[in-house]
Amino acid sequence: MLFLLGKFAKQIIIDEMRDTIDTVISPHQYAYRPGINTTDALLQLVDDITQELDKTANKIIPTACLDFSKAFDR
Numbered sequence: 001m002l003f004l005l006g007k008f009a010k011q012i013i014i015d016e017m018r019d020t021i022d023t024v025i026s027p028h029q030y031a032y033r034p035g036i037n038t039t040d041a042l043l044q045l046v047d048d049i050t051q052e053l054d055k056t057a058n059k060i061i062p063t064a065c066l067d068f069s070k071a072f073d074r
Helices: 002-024 038-055
Strands: none
Touching: none
């Protein structure tokens, strides 16, 4: 019961602070935001790369991708 009360209180606090949180967090933050997911991050990456390639032909765009999916496995 105490667990449910804590979850309920957390959600109320987050709902009340959502406008403030959204002004502080970068629009390029894709984690922990409702309605935003990894697909949005990939679409943004493809869009950024496409825009850079449209500016100059034969341009090299260095990209580093890290996969942390196994980082916390034990």
